[in-house]
Amino acid sequence: MPTAKTPTTKTLREGSARKRAAILSAARELFLADGFERSSVDAVAARAEVSKRTVYDYFGDKQTLLRAVVDAVGQSLITTIRHTLDDTLTGLTEDADLEDALVTFSMRIATDMLGSAEYATLQRLVRVESGHLPHQGYNSMADTPDEALAERFAALAAAGLLDVPDPRLAADQFIALTFGVALDRLGSANAAEDTRVRPLVVEGVRTFLRAYRTMQG
Known part of the structure; x- marks a missing residue:
């Protein structure tokens, strides 16, 4: 079983509520459909209609994004x-x-x-x-x-x-x-x-x- 990495500790942007919600929705859909490993940050960004940099600025890394999805649900x-x-x-x-x-x-x-x-x-x-x-x-x-x-x-x-x-x-x-x-x-x-x-x-x-x-x- 893979071992969870330590989530990022970098300072993250709060950003706009609309963009944050779009990223979380896109990540949730992809994680459920394709699984965490096969879901890339590029794919999340494309589905959310934001830049890859925005995803990283808001959530830091993919593991932190998964935790944010779970927390939001x-x-x-x-x-x-x-x-x-x-x-x-x-x-x-x-x-x-x-x-x-x-x-x-x-x-x-x-x-x-x-x-x-x-x-x-x-x-x-x-x-x-x-x-x-x-x-x-x-x-x-x-x-x-x-x-x-x-x-x-x-x-x-x-x-x-x-x-x-x-x-x-x-x-x-x-x-x-x-x-x-x-x-x-x-x-x-x-x-x-x-x-x-x-x-x-x-x-x-x-x-x-x-x-x-x-x-x-």
């Missing part, structure tokens, strides 16, 4: 998660609404995120091009989704709906009980394509609530 997925949290788990005040809200959140994530082209792209790039990323299993999303969910659980605890002494642990356990079970058992958590996902999610939410619902629930 990860940030897009994080945005989806935060929007879904805002749509489904904000402003809850009644215990009776909690189970439905958690199931709705989980099903939205399973379709809007885990069933999305962005998620498939991230998984493929990380799996296939791991030798060119900073370390094995490089994950541009890191702990952000778990932390965002933990923040929401802390808010639900403040509202008296959950008893979560450790919100981050509760978030990790919620993910394991819902998406994690579906991924382990089915190899996918794409609820849009597999009707077996929803029953697993519903039971996971109920198991979570048996552990974390406040006594008055």
Whole structure:
């Protein structure tokens, strides 16, 4: 397996947002279609309709460009998660609404995120091009989704709906009980394509609530 090189440390240009987006889009398409090794900076520049020098000025080298592509996809997925949290788990005040809200959140994530082209792209790039990323299993999303969910659980605890002494642990356990079970058992958590996902999610939410619902629930 190839060993990842140390990314460039030269000072990079911020440049225009339009050119940066065009380069990232072109690189993503080429890395997916042809692979990292066979995708040249010349080809990226041509597809993005910029000069080769512009690609180097903005990203330094091809390895840094790959990492930027992976990071951009990860940030897009994080945005989806935060929007879904805002749509489904904000402003809850009644215990009776909690189970439905958690199931709705989980099903939205399973379709809007885990069933999305962005998620498939991230998984493929990380799996296939791991030798060119900073370390094995490089994950541009890191702990952000778990932390965002933990923040929401802390808010639900403040509202008296959950008893979560450790919100981050509760978030990790919620993910394991819902998406994690579906991924382990089915190899996918794409609820849009597999009707077996929803029953697993519903039971996971109920198991979570048996552990974390406040006594008055």
